[in-house]
Amino acid sequence: RKEVEQDPGPFNVPEGATVAFNCTYSNSASQSFFWYRQDCRKEPKLLMSVYSSGNEDGRFTAQLNRASQYISLLIRDSKLSDSATYLCVVNMYSSASKIIFGSGTRLSIRP
Amino acid sequence: DAGVTQSPTHLIKTRGQHVTLRCSPISGHKSVSWYQQVLGQGPQFIFQYYEKEERGRGNFPDRFSARQFPNYSSELNVNALLLGDSALYLCASSLGVGAYEQYFGPGTRLTVT
Numbered sequence: 001r002k003e004v005e006q007d008p009g010p011f012n013v014p015e016g017a018t019v020a021f022n023c024t025y026s027n028s029a030s031q032s033f034f035w036y037r038q039d040c041r042k043e044p045k046l047l048m049s050v051y052s053s054g055n056e057d058g059r060f061t062a063q064l065n066r067a068s069q070y071i072s073l074l075i076r077d078s079k080l081s082d083s084a085t086y087l088c089v090v091n092m093y094s095s096a097s098k099i100i101f102g103s104g105t106r107l108s109i110r111p
Numbered sequence: 112d113a114g115v116t117q118s119p120t121h122l123i124k125t126r127g128q129h130v131t132l133r134c135s136p137i138s139g140h141k142s143v144s145w146y147q148q149v150l151g152q153g154p155q156f157i158f159q160y161y162e163k164e165e166r167g168r169g170n171f172p173d174r175f176s177a178r179q180f181p182n183y184s185s186e187l188n189v190n191a192l193l194l195g196d197s198a199l200y201l202c203a204s205s206l207g208v209g210a211y212e213q214y215f216g217p218g219t220r221l222t223v224t
Binding site (some may be wrong): 031032033034042043045046065085091093096097098099100101102103104 | 142144146152153154157159166167168169175201208209210212213214215216217218
């Protein structure tokens with residue numbers, strides 16, 4: 001079993017739709033969580049950190065469920081420019097860092 | 112302000128050769144991490160350095176090594192290149208280790224022939 005798993009998609013949704021992604025992690029010692037987006041042949045760009053209380057940034061909402069060991073990303077009123085691959089990241093830092101990216105979920109927004 | 116910079120942008124090497132990749136972090140950031148990304152996968156963690164000390168290591172062979180300099184820039188070295196080392200090598204900088212957000216450079220695309 002992979003330490004961090006994402007549905008690879010692709011998710012193909014119409015503009016204006018709401019779409020949600022989940023990301024599960026296997027190690028309960030995981031401490032910090034992030035969502036990144038990556039456009040084709042570009043570097044990942046930080047979308048948002050994920051806090052235990054949940055957090056929102058405009059049309060984007062991130063949630064953490066430690067009991068079930070998953071994080072989620074909700075995108076409301078999706079735009080064409082949201083088309084990208086979304087990567088979840090888990091950092092299991094204790095005495096040393098272990099940073100694990102999921103394989104990514106591809107999202108395509110159609111007009 | 113300048114973001115994370117990496118050099119070179121592209122590189123072609125032959126099997127068995129050695130390569131050195133370079134990264135300069137965002138000003139004020141003291142931690143640099145290195146990742147390998149192959150097509151269709153998420154970045155794979157190679158190393159993290161903070162204040163010139165290794166603070167994390169992924170599951171990569173000893174052919175991979177890195178170091179961080181007093182100005183917080185970093186080098187990733189790969190010896191005895193294999194065809195499978197062909198990938199995009201990404202550098203990310205952060206203020207520290209742990210919960211700090213990482214910001215990525217544009218990457219170095221390495222092709223091994």
